[in-house]
Structure formats: C-alpha cells, structure tokens
Amino acid sequence: MHLELRGVTKRFGSLVANRNINLNVEPGTIHCLLGENGAGKSTLMNVLFGLLHPDEGEILIDGKPVVINNSGEAVRMGIGMVHQHFMLVPVFTVAENVVLGFEPTRAGFLNHAEADASIRKASEQYGLAVDPHAVVEELSVGLQQRVEILKALNHNAELLILDEPTAVLTPQEIEGLFEIMRNLKAAGKSILFITHKLKEVKAVADMITVIRLGEVVGEATPDMTEQELASMMVGRDVNLTVTKAPKVPGEPMLSVRDLVVLDDRGLPVVNGVSLDVHAGEIVALAGVQGNGQTEFVEALTGLRPALRGTVTLNGHDITNHSPRQILNAGLGHVPEDRQADGLVLSMSVQDNLVLNTPRVAPFARRGTRNLKSVRANAEERVRDFDIRTTSVDAPTSSLSGGNQQKVIVARELSRPLSLLIAAQPTRGLDVGSIEYVHKRIVQERDENRAVLIVSSELDEVLALGDRVAVMFHGQITGIVDPSVGREIIGLLMTGSQISDDSTVTVPANATTTTSSENPSEDPS
Amino acid sequence: MTDQATNVAAASSEAPAAPRRSRIRRAWDWYLEGHPVIVTGLAIFLGLVIGGIVIILTTPSVLHAWSNFFSDPWNAIKVSFDSVGAAYRAMFTGSIVDPSAFWHAVTTGQGWTGGSSVLTPMSETLTYATPLVIASIGVGIGFQTGVFNIGANGQAIMGGILGTYVGSMIHVPMAIHLPLTLLAGILGGILAGLIPGFLKAYTGAHEVIVTIMLNYVIVYFLTFVLLSTALEAPGSADGVSRTLDTSAQLPAIFGASSGLRVNYGLVVAIVVVIFAKWFLERSTMGFDFRVTGANPRAARTAGINNKLILILCFVVSGGLAGLAGVTQVSGVNHYIDTNFLVGSAGIGFTAITVSLLGQNKPIGIVWGSLLFAALSVGGRQMQAQTGIPYDLATVIQAVVVLLVASPVLIKEVFRLRGAKTSGIQLATKGWSS
Numbered sequence A: 001m002h003l004e005l006r007g008v009t010k011r012f013g014s015l016v017a018n019r020n021i022n023l024n025v026e027p028g029t030i031h032c033l034l035g036e037n038g039a040g041k042s043t044l045m046n047v048l049f050g051l052l053h054p055d056e057g058e059i060l061i062d063g064k065p066v067v068i069n070n071s072g073e074a075v076r077m078g079i080g081m082v083h084q085h086f087m088l089v090p091v092f093t094v095a096e097n098v099v100l101g102f103e104p105t106r107a108g109f110l111n112h113a114e115a116d117a118s119i120r121k122a123s124e125q126y127g128l129a130v131d132p133h134a135v136v137e138e139l140s141v142g143l144q145q146r147v148e149i150l151k152a153l154n155h156n157a158e159l160l161i162l163d164e165p166t167a168v169l170t171p172q173e174i175e176g177l178f179e180i181m182r183n184l185k186a187a188g189k190s191i192l193f194i195t196h197k198l199k200e201v202k203a204v205a206d207m208i209t210v211i212r213l214g215e216v217v218g219e220a221t222p223d224m225t226e227q228e229l230a231s232m233m234v235g236r237d238v239n240l241t242v243t244k245a246p247k248v249p250g251e252p253m254l255s256v257r258d259l260v261v262l263d264d265r266g267l268p269v270v271n272g273v274s275l276d277v278h279a280g281e282i283v284a285l286a287g288v289q290g291n292g293q294t295e296f297v298e299a300l301t302g303l304r305p306a307l308r309g310t311v312t313l314n315g316h317d318i319t320n321h322s323p324r325q326i327l328n329a330g331l332g333h334v335p336e337d338r339q340a341d342g343l344v345l346s347m348s349v350q351d352n353l354v355l356n357t358p359r360v361a362p363f364a365r366r367g368t369r370n371l372k373s374v375r376a377n378a379e380e381r382v383r384d385f386d387i388r389t390t391s392v393d394a395p396t397s398s399l400s401g402g403n404q405q406k407v408i409v410a411r412e413l414s415r416p417l418s419l420l421i422a423a424q425p426t427r428g429l430d431v432g433s434i435e436y437v438h439k440r441i442v443q444e445r446d447e448n449r450a451v452l453i454v455s456s457e458l459d460e461v462l463a464l465g466d467r468v469a470v471m472f473h474g475q476i477t478g479i480v481d482p483s484v485g486r487e488i489i490g491l492l493m494t495g496s497q498i499s500d501d502s503t504v505t506v507p508a509n510a511t512t513t514t515s516s517e518n519p520s521e522d523p524s
Numbered sequence B: 001m002t003d004q005a006t007n008v009a010a011a012s013s014e015a016p017a018a019p020r021r022s023r024i025r026r027a028w029d030w031y032l033e034g035h036p037v038i039v040t041g042l043a044i045f046l047g048l049v050i051g052g053i054v055i056i057l058t059t060p061s062v063l064h065a066w067s068n069f070f071s072d073p074w075n076a077i078k079v080s081f082d083s084v085g086a087a088y089r090a091m092f093t094g095s096i097v098d099p100s101a102f103w104h105a106v107t108t109g110q111g112w113t114g115g116s117s118v119l120t121p122m123s124e125t126l127t128y129a130t131p132l133v134i135a136s137i138g139v140g141i142g143f144q145t146g147v148f149n150i151g152a153n154g155q156a157i158m159g160g161i162l163g164t165y166v167g168s169m170i171h172v173p174m175a176i177h178l179p180l181t182l183l184a185g186i187l188g189g190i191l192a193g194l195i196p197g198f199l200k201a202y203t204g205a206h207e208v209i210v211t212i213m214l215n216y217v218i219v220y221f222l223t224f225v226l227l228s229t230a231l232e233a234p235g236s237a238d239g240v241s242r243t244l245d246t247s248a249q250l251p252a253i254f255g256a257s258s259g260l261r262v263n264y265g266l267v268v269a270i271v272v273v274i275f276a277k278w279f280l281e282r283s284t285m286g287f288d289f290r291v292t293g294a295n296p297r298a299a300r301t302a303g304i305n306n307k308l309i310l311i312l313c314f315v316v317s318g319g320l321a322g323l324a325g326v327t328q329v330s331g332v333n334h335y336i337d338t339n340f341l342v343g344s345a346g347i348g349f350t351a352i353t354v355s356l357l358g359q360n361k362p363i364g365i366v367w368g369s370l371l372f373a374a375l376s377v378g379g380r381q382m383q384a385q386t387g388i389p390y391d392l393a394t395v396i397q398a399v400v401v402l403l404v405a406s407p408v409l410i411k412e413v414f415r416l417r418g419a420k421t422s423g424i425q426l427a428t429k430g431w432s433s
Ligand SMILES: Nc1ncnc2c1ncn2[C@@H]1O[C@H](COP(=O)(O)OP(=O)(O)OP(=O)(O)O)[C@@H](O)[C@H]1O
Pocket: A012, A015, A017, A035, A036, A037, A038, A039, A040, A041, A042, A043, A044, A084, A388, A389, A390, A398, A399, A400, A401, A402, A403, A428
C-alpha cells in the first residue's frame, strides 16, 4: 500500500501538535518517524488510524484521497496499529484479544476454531509464535507485543503502525521484533516505526522522517551517524555520552542483606540478595527483565513484603516498613510502569507533581491544600524539566509518553532525598531528555545521594553506573566496575559467576580486550 | 533545554490563524463542544419530550382524539398539546411556584403562609431535596474514591434509628439535644458503613455485594427495634417509634404555624455541600481519596495507605448517609416506623442516581437533587390535578439519567462534537477491582 499524507494539521486548542505534515510511505518499506517527546508522532499516527480527526490536510491511500472516521474504518482500509501503551484485555485469551471487535461468529457465537486458525496462519507466516489459548496477563511483555502485532495484522493490514514498540522490550525481544518486521517487509507490507533509540533506527529503517515541534524538519537516511540524527531531531548538539567526574563514595546509605522476596505465585524471585549503595554513588542494577529486579525494587520501596533479610536506609531498619514510612525516610522512587504506578492520568500535571507530598509544606497547611503553591511548584518544575504541556492544569493523560515520564522524574528529584531508586528512568524518553535526566541523576550523586538505577538498557547501565550489579534468577551474579565492558556484564546477565580473585569464568577470547584495558579491576 | 522551552512556547502560543469570531458564533461553539451543563440540559429537555410522548400514548382521551385523526387532525394535535401542557403545568406549579398565585400574593400581600401558601411547592421540593443532597454527596465521595457504596439506604436507616433513640429517649435542652441527635445519626451511618469497609479492606469482599445484603439486614433490624425494644412507642402495637422531643427536632424555618415544612435540615445540607466542596477540592485527605479512586496502584506507590482510605471513605460516606437519615427524621417525620426509607422512599437508592447525575461533584449533586425533588413533588401534584399517574415523573427521571449517563447518545441526537463526561466514566470504572 502506498500512503501519502498531505498538509496534515492537528490542533489541541491553541497547541499545534501537527503542522502541515507531508509524509510518503512506499510499499514494502520500513519508514521511521523520529522526533522528540511531544513532537507529535503519536498524534499523527492516531490521525492516520482514525482516532483523531485532522483539522486540515488529506490522507491518500494508493493515490486516492480517503477520510478515516474511526479505527474500524482504518482497519478495513488495511491499516493496523500497535499503540505506545498496550490496549489488550488482560483477562482474555490471545485469540479473543486478536479477534476483538471483528469476531468471526457462527450462529451468533464466537467461532473459536476460525479465530485460532487465523492466528496460527499469521504466526507461521511471519514467525510470530504465540499460543492462542494463553491468557494475556500471564504473558511476558514481549509476547504481549506479539499479540498486539497479530491483532493489528489480523485484518490483512497492508500498513502497520508501530508506536514505540521497543521501549518495553529486552534486547533479545527487540531482535525478535526486527526479524518479524523484516518478514513483514518482505511480504510487501509497509511499516511506520516510531522509536527513540537511534541504534534501532539505523538497524531497520529504509527511510527516516524527522519531526520537531509538530513539523517535518527533514528526511534522513540510515547511514547518517547517531550524532547527526540526534542533532537533527533536537535541533542542537546532543551529548550522547554521560559526563561524570570521579567521586569517592561515602558511607553505605542503603544496605540490603540476604533479601528474599516472593512473587505473586509465592515463588522466591529474589533469593538472598545483598547489596550496598553508598552515598555519592550510582549503582546500576543490570539484568534481563524478569530476573527479580521488579520485585527487588518493590521490596525496597515497601510495596511488597520481604520474606527474609533486612533493608537498612541511612542506618535505620526499614525492612517491611510501609511505603509512606520509607518515602519519609528519604526515598525517591521512579517506578518502572509509569502509567500504572507513577501517575494518576486523569488528574492534572500540577496534582501529579505533588502526588506523594500533598501534605508537605508549603503545599498544605493543617489539612487544607494550598493550591497556589502547588501551581507555583508545577510551573517551576515544568520550566526546569522542560515538560511539554499546554498548562499545568491539563490532565496528565494529554501529555506525550516521554513528557509523562518527565513529570515523575521532576517530582522525585525535587525533594530532599537520601536514596533515589529509578527503574527504567529513561524508558520512552528522547535523546535530549535522556541527556537531561542522566545529568540530573549524576547531579544527585554529586550531591552525595545514593542512587540505584534499574535498567535493561546496557548502554544506560554502563554510562551511569559507578558500579554495576548484575541480577540473574533472583541473585546477584556479580558486582563489577562498568569498565569491565559489555561482554563480561553480558555474561553475568546469563548466569556466569565471578570468582573472588576478580576473574570471570568466561572464554578467553571474550575477555582479552577488556582485561587488557582494565588490568586492575576491583569487582566488589 | 531552555532554548527548546522557548521554542515550544513560540510554537504553541501562536494560535491557529482563525478569524475573530462573533459572540454568537462562540456560544454556538460552546454548545457544540458539549459542556456537561449543555448535555444535562439537553437530557432534561429530551426527557420531557419523551415524557410527553408517553402521556399521549397512555391517556385515553388523547388516544381517542388520535383515533379520529383523519376526520379531525387538528383536534388530535390540540388535545395532545393540551394534555401534555396541563401535565407539565401541574408539575411546575406543584413543585416550584404557581405564577398567578404568586402575583396575587405579591399584589395583595396575602397567601404567603398557611396550608395553601404560594411557597408550599418550593418548600416541599426543598424538604424533599434536603436529605437527598446529603446522602448523594456521601455516595458521590465514595464514587470518587472508587468505592461503590450501594448501602447508603441501610446506613441512612441506621442513622434514623440511632437518631430516634437519642432524640426520643434522652431529655436535655435543645442546644445539647439537637446536635446530639444529629451526631447519633452520623454515628449510626458510620457503624453501618464500617462493616463493608472492614470486610473489603481485610478480606477483599466486594462492597457492592456486602452493602446490598446489609440493606436487607438493616430493614429487618429496623422492624426488630420497632417491635421489640424500648424504642417502640408505649401502647402502640404496629411498630411505630416514640416521637422525637421537640428539643431534638430541626425546626421549620418559617415557624411551625407557617404550614411550610422546609426546616433547618436545609442549613445542614448547605453546610454539607460546603464541607464536601472543601473536602474534595482543597483538603489533603480528599486528595488522597481522589488519587486512590483514580489509580489505586499509583496511590500505594505514593505512600497512601489504601486500606485506611477505604475505611475512612466508608466513615465519610456512611456518616453522611446516616446524617441524611436523621435529618429526615428530625426535620420531617419526627418518628420512624417500619416503612422508614423503605421502597420508593429509599433516598439512599435515589442518591446513587443523583450522584451519577451530578457527576459526583457537590454542586452537580445539588442540581440533581433539586431536579429529582421537583419531579417527585410535581409528579404528585400532576397526578392529583390531571389524573396522569405519578409514575410518569419516574419515567422522566429515568430517561434523564439514562441520557446523562450516555452522552454519546445526546451527542448524536443533537450533533455535538465532543461531549465529555468525566464523572460517570470515573464512577463506573471501579467494578472490576
Ligand atoms: N488529547 C490531547 N489534548 C491536548 N494535548 C494533547 C493531546 N494529545 C496530545 N497532546 C499534545 O500534543 C503533543 C504531541 O503529543 P504526542 O503524543 O503526539 O507526542 P509524541 O511525539 O508521540 O511524543 P512521545 O515520544 O513522548 O510519545 C504533546 O505536546 C501533547 O501534550
């Protein structure tokens, strides 16, 4: 399918989210949209998918102008979309989710056989293996994504929109997704792909369109460097590496000893973890997702009981204390799932900026909130953290994904902390914002806070961490200096052990380069 | 970063190059945007239209005229309009004011007080609305917290029972007695509310089931206290309670001799509205309530104790329901019997509808209560004057609620662009938890 957008403009009140956008998507290509948080990418895709109506401009499919009134019509025209935030019914099976809205029926009942068959066919054709009878909420994020793609493809989609599909995937899952995308491309389908990770753009894109502040600023090709792409996107030079002065860490701020935590099914997912985070130090917790990092953080923040072991913060035992007590003890927490745990989407930006401090002066006095100071605080944060919003009264749901994340980061970094725990702090952020958030995290460290970063991005782990702790199957397989290099950390992530004399039991060819560069590493 | 920020400001402040619109055009736009007030207004209008059709379809004389439509079409239309007009006129004059009588009273200075005062319709409507506002605000605060308190009626009955105990069996001066009676009512509601509150917080039992069942339990408990305890009026055999001491009664605002039943319960209701507005919009506890209602997981992460909020919510919601019950006893009935708030008098049930109608917000609830009260009071007048059954008022109430709850329908009928209803969606969200 050949898709063309001509002069598409979309306004939200006085904010122009898309201005006079022209876009050409050739059949059988992967077309990448690149742009900052709030640049208007999702908005444009929603226009294309019939969820929003353009104020001006037209959409042409195979040269013919079309009007897309709703997503049902978009699907019938051969457009499929995987949204930035998943839209599956958690308690339904894969098959039920895929056919939802377009159910094949027999005598008024859902025709399960037909639904299953169509899923099997698509699975085989594009290498999208997933069990049609599995219940969605029990699937990993990567598999849920596949379900979303299956759902989008189910109606013979010729154009597939993927809005930041890789933000929540592990590197392996991302590779799997790219494989699927290449299969689809080979089958002649067009893909509109949105991501903030320039590496991915370079890996799969055929064409790149860069959007800034709602306008197309130019076309790019995948052979441009990341630095070039980044500058084009943000409109200034971006520092893609973290600058961090060496610093001698202070006393241990967070001490975890032999922590055991159970998951929802009652199985130990954190199994005897001990870890110290010192004041003025960033410890990055690396690991493939699902190795207990989520539950570990939940136990530290009081959201999940610890079965055994102790957690001490600044000398005080906080094991199994309530989230409130732990927050009061000086914890800042950027949760992994921003929409579920970090924000109240229906409430305003200013309320979300004081979500966990509504009672703190000057935001309230004797039980009455001081709305003036709440607003003043919000205006300051919006300016400091460059949160793109029409106003501080706007519901947080109206912000772009990346700007929602900035609201959380701004909230957590703007009160006195002794420990900052940030899970996937830059997930979904553009390169410019990542630069800023990283700078702020380093600044926290420089001001002698203890920082624990949980990230599945190896780049982020290496760039930020003063020390890197690797988690595998609920245990810490090693605590190393980031300069040991990717290979060793990658091996630790797959369960290789590190021995006491600071050598890692790995094949010689993998270590030669790194160990020659860093002959004297202290892994503890 | 700062240069980006200025960029954004430049891009967003530059308004679309639209020509200056006239005031009429802007009003029309406002209409098309589907402001909740507009949606509700149109819903009421449509409700009245549908009510009119029902009148035409169910009144024998009108139907008879229509059967002769071909011989005398004008008569059929005229009879229809007359009949619907008479019904709605009766409803209006019966619930708000009779304009001609009002003019008469203004010019002659007579008819302000007494049994058939021109103020009687308004007084009746306000009397009916008073406990309804209080109970609905309780339910609305629950909804905003994600709690479905279907048990407001039971809690109101408990409030009535405890209030009647204190009001009729203790004898102290009014300055102590009246507040004590009201407090007893609040306490009754809280006690009844704490049962589902604790059950939900500590066992996960769904509050909808528990409160519905408790409503039955409390109705039988009412019969029990009226037949088997000292609350029963001495010498009565049919389950009527003792009468509240005068010192425990909310006095009529215009004095007992005015014949107007509107009482100081109205002041209680106004205080409740002001309290609720402050509580929901300005208080830190109300903030925690709303956060919990909108996203319980984020609330927990932000350090809010969900269990505590749940129980507190039942305290507030149940307490207000109890206050509604005791206001009814102390301001209007002055005693309770086995029919107290049972059946069509169940303000606790009406409160659920009114709260939804008012989008769970205090001011919206005030308007919703006044509408429901006017329709009920006026409906009775309509039945008395025109013979059209009172149930028609219920039909109109139902249609209005249905339409307000489904703005998409209104949007389609009146071709509005973006009808929004945050309140109802918010309220209907919590079922799955
Ligand atoms: N419903 C809405 N009402 C008002 N403003 C909106 C609405 N939806 C989006 N916006 C605004 O439009 C702009 C573009 O948002 P959009 O979601 O398209 O950004 P994006 O490019 O997808 O960003 P991200 O990479 O962070 O997902 C943002 O400034 C956002 O706040």
